[in-house]
Amino acid sequence: TYTAAQRAAASRAILRHGIYTSGSKSVHLDGGLHPSYVDLHGRRNPEVNGIEELLNDLRGDLFDAATALDRLDGGISLLLRCPGYLTGTAIQADALTVDVLFSPRECEAGGTELSRFLALAVQSFGSECVLPYLHRFTSRCAVESVTPRPAPPVGKSLKIHGISYLPLPEDPEVPYFRCRCRKGNSCDLAQAISLEAMPPSTFTAFNAAVGQVTKRTPGTPAVTTISVSSGIKQG
Numbered sequence: 001t002y003t004a005a006q007r008a009a010a011s012r013a014i015l016r017h018g019i020y021t022s023g024s025k026s027v028h029l030d031g032g033l034h035p036s037y038v039d040l041h042g043r044r045n046p047e048v049n050g051i052e053e054l055l056n057d058l059r060g061d062l063f064d065a066a067t068a069l070d071r072l073d074g075g076i077s078l079l080l081r082c083p084g085y086l087t088g089t090a091i092q093a094d095a096l097t098v099d100v101l102f103s104p105r106e107c108e109a110g111g112t113e114l115s116r117f118l119a120l121a122v123q124s125f126g127s128e129c130v131l132p133y134l135h136r137f138t139s140r141c142a143v144e145s146v147t148p149r150p151a152p153p154v155g156k157s158l159k160i161h162g163i164s165y166l167p168l169p170e171d172p173e174v175p176y177f178r179c180r181c182r183k184g185n186s187c188d189l190a191q192a193i194s195l196e197a198m199p200p201s202t203f204t205a206f207n208a209a210v211g212q213v214t215k216r217t218p219g220t221p222a223v224t225t226i227s228v229s230s231g232i233k234q235g
Contacts, residue, residue, distance in 0.1 A: 008057065009057070009061065012057060012058065012061060013061075016058075016061075028144060029143050029144060030143075031139070031140060031143045032140050032143040032144045033140045033141065033143075033144050033146065037084075037146070038144055038146060040054075041146055041149070042146070055083070059099070062079070062081075062101075063079070063101050063175075063176060066079050066101055067101075067175070070103070076103065076106060077101065077102075078100075078101070078102050078118070078121070079099075079100065079101035079102070080098055080099070080100055080121070080122060080125045081098070081099050082096065082097070082098050082099065082125075082126070082130045082133075082134075083149070083152060084133075084134065084137040084148065084149065085134070085137075085148055085149045085150060085151045085152065086138065086147070086148035086149065086150055086151065087134045087135065087138055087148075087151070089135070091131070091134065092131075092183060093123070093126050093127040093131055093181045093182065093183060093184060093185065094157075094180070094181055094182050094183045095151075096126040096127075096130050096131065096180070096181045097152060097153070097154055097155035097178055097179065097180050097181075098122050098125060098126050098130065098155070098178075098179050098180075098181065099176070099177075099178060100118070100122060100166075100176070100177040100178070100179050101175055101176055101177075102118060102175055102177070103175045104169055104172070104175050107164065107166065112163055112164065112165070115163075115164040115165045115166050116165050116193060118165070118166055119158045119159070119165035119166055119179075119189065119193075120186045120189060120190055121186075122158060122166075122179045122181065123158060123181050123182060123185065123186045123189045124185065124186035126181035127181065127184065127185040127186065128185065128186075153178075154180055155167070155177075155178030155179050155180040156168065156177075156178060156179065156180060157179075157180040157181075157182060158179055158180065158181060158182050158189065160182075160189070160192045160193050160196045161193070161196045161197070165193065166179065167179060167180075
């Protein structure tokens, strides 16, 4: 005997079987959305029951599939995604929340350095992929006369100091993080992390060196080298 949840999961599996190999570029209108989105959400945002539950279940299916594959072939997966939603033209990276699937066990094994890489990957995905995509998505919704979904709840911000640069997972037993990006791009985040890690004396010397370089006579060559262990030397 199968539970209602198991029967629903089987139905979703049949509906999505082979879907990633077919119709990926199909649209109703030029510059519009995939027909599946329009069929589910309807035109001019009519009320449709069960959409949130369906989307949450599909996200769970995606996480289940990645986790099952990792366990069966001994691999490792990093899944980053963000749903499409209504945005304004002035939206910045720090307004974005990225869903992240990655093993907490591997996070712990990789330590601070791995968490730093993951945080930079999330920031890069948000600023370089999600941000421009959401603008295109909003334009496509306008073409189809479909009202975009509202933004999802805000996640926990990426960190610039601490043992881990990722926020805590949503559940200690589940390898799922909801990471809010920071301002700027991954280079800005890397710089913020590096500056935060500097000893106070080095940070003070760095600011002083930058001030001296900016006061040099135009045309005078200036080279500044930074050594976290020994401070700053100017030449």
